[in-house]
Amino acid sequence: MSTDKPLRIKNVVRVRELPLLADIGINPDEVGRRQPLVISVELELKSDEIDGIDQTVDYRRVAKAAEALALTHIPLIETFGQQLAKHCLEMKGVICARVQIDKPFALTRGQAGVEVVLSCA
Numbered sequence: 001m002s003t004d005k006p007l008r009i010k011n012v013v014r015v016r017e018l019p020l021l022a023d024i025g026i027n028p029d030e031v032g033r034r035q036p037l038v039i040s041v042e043l044e045l046k047s048d049e050i051d052g053i054d055q056t057v058d059y060r061r062v063a064k065a066a067e068a069l070a071l072t073h074i075p076l077i078e079t080f081g082q083q084l085a086k087h088c089l090e091m092k093g094v095i096c097a098r099v100q101i102d103k104p105f106a107l108t109r110g111q112a113g114v115e116v117v118l119s120c121a
Contacts, residue, residue, distance in 0.1 A: 008110040015062045022070035036104050039066050043088055044096035057091050077101045081116035095120045
């Protein structure tokens with residue numbers, strides 16, 4: 001395909017539906033008990049063309065960051081999402097981090113969750 005218009009490439013690294021057991025919650029029956037979370041992360045990269053691993057983010061790093069956060073007590077899933085997004089923004093080349101967290105058993109019917117989006121100013 002040939003075109004005279006300049007093309008903008010948008011590269012997004014994703015980790016979807018990562019199940020974790022996290023030390024999270026504010027209610028007395030939640031504190032000290034690991035609860036299931038389902039994490040999805042999208043990272044927009046600064047690089048237009050990616051020719052090597054050094055120009056992207058290894059999705060295993062994203063999963064490890066989420067797993068590490070799950071070991072520390074964090075009262076709110078909003079805070080968990082903000083901390084994970086901040087960590088991801090510190091990764092080389094990331095200009096925007098979108099973190100979605102679902103807490104499957106927070107409600108009797110339906111599913112509770114949050115979405116946090118952080119981007120470089």
